[in-house]
Amino acid sequence: MRSRFRCPRCGEALTPWSRELELAEALNPFESQTWLLPSQWFVRRDHPRLRDSYLGGHPASYPWLFAPLTRWWLRVHPDPRRTAGCCGLACCGADLPNLVCACGLEIGLGYRDCAGPHWFALHETVVHEQAVDPTPPRSIAGRLARLRQRVGRPIARPGYDPGGRNAWHRERTTWNEALRLRAVTIDCGGGSEDPALVIESPQLPAGAQLVVPLPWCQLVRLVVLGEQPWAESESPLTWMSGAREGPRVCVSRYRRRVLLTAWGPGQASWAVTIEVRAWAEAWAGLRG
Ligand SMILES: [Zn+2]
Ligand SMILES: [Zn+2]
Incomplete structure (x- = not known):
């Protein structure tokens, strides 16, 4: 199966069609300045390899984790107090989301600062669309x-x-x-x-x-x-x-x-x- 995630308010696609990442060796729980996972894939926050990582305390209300891609409908929140890290996009937790849909709905958390992997996460209210994968990865x-x-x-x-x-x-x-x-x-x-x-x-x-x-x-x-x-x-x-x-x-x-x-x-x-x-x-x- 493959998945796409949509805004619960305006219905726009927030992600491209993506696959759930099963290959544990492609996941990055620890390396800094490195994406948590490859683009076009997603993982859930309760993935066992994330339990003892920087993501271990990740908020349960943002269960869908992605690579920090920019060519989506997600935009960085206009309030710099929610986004200003020492060298990249910071995240102040579930109460202050720092990614918004093009319609303005606060729908995501994003992190591209220095310590730990870089990631985007979507709120549990997103619409999760699923379809059969026409070209599943092989070999x-x-x-x-x-x-x-x-x-x-x-x-x-x-x-x-x-x-x-x-x-x-x-x-x-x-x-x-x-x-x-x-x-x-x-x-x-x-x-x-x-x-x-x-x-x-x-x-x-x-x-x-x-x-x-x-x-x-x-x-x-x-x-x-x-x-x-x-x-x-x-x-x-x-x-x-x-x-x-x-x-x-x-x-x-x-x-x-x-x-x-x-x-x-x-x-x-x-x-x-x-x-x-x-x-x-x-x-x-x-x-x-
Ligand atoms: Zn929207
Ligand atoms: Zn930094």
Whole structure:
């Protein structure tokens, strides 16, 4: 089955058609600056893996949890006292919802601040629409086994620094300060405890590779579940490897380019832009 959630007042769809996430390895109860789960999926707050996590005390009146997507009908509440975190969208609890429907109804909680996973949650009064899934995901176990094997090879860290540290997702004029990659290939390695992406491109110096650490749950989403490898620039796809305490990685798209930034740890930062088609094809290659 798949589900879609609608506003109880105006009837507008608040989410795209989504599936309930069963693959526990794609769920993220602990990593900060990383989505709780992939886009186009949802979990209930009573999921057993969330019990001992940051989400353990999540309010029962907001039982439906999603990735923090922006291209929905949900909007951030206009009252900054409900939304201002130290570095992203904060959440003050069930009494002060910070996400509203386009019609103005206060219907959601959202969190994109520093400690713990990023998520959106919908109130229990939303209309839950269900339909038969026309293309249910297949061969997940087989893909997971292949990924485990592939990620096992060792990689040389830390990788090449291409510069471009002033590029910023929301400021599109800064994107041109980053090295522009027209063709890329992606592989992974480092083991499932501390994996990283390895990116090669003819636009990098000979022998140079970009090495991008990521949590195992994020690699599983991108490769096994086929998650879209970017989000929009208002709320980029983001992750951070807790095993290395960084870097914080963000990927966003604008027109035909994606911007990939890696910030920290410390002062280490770099950015590149990649043609969207080349980035999508490189992920398709890694998924096999
Ligand atoms: Zn509404
Ligand atoms: Zn913060």
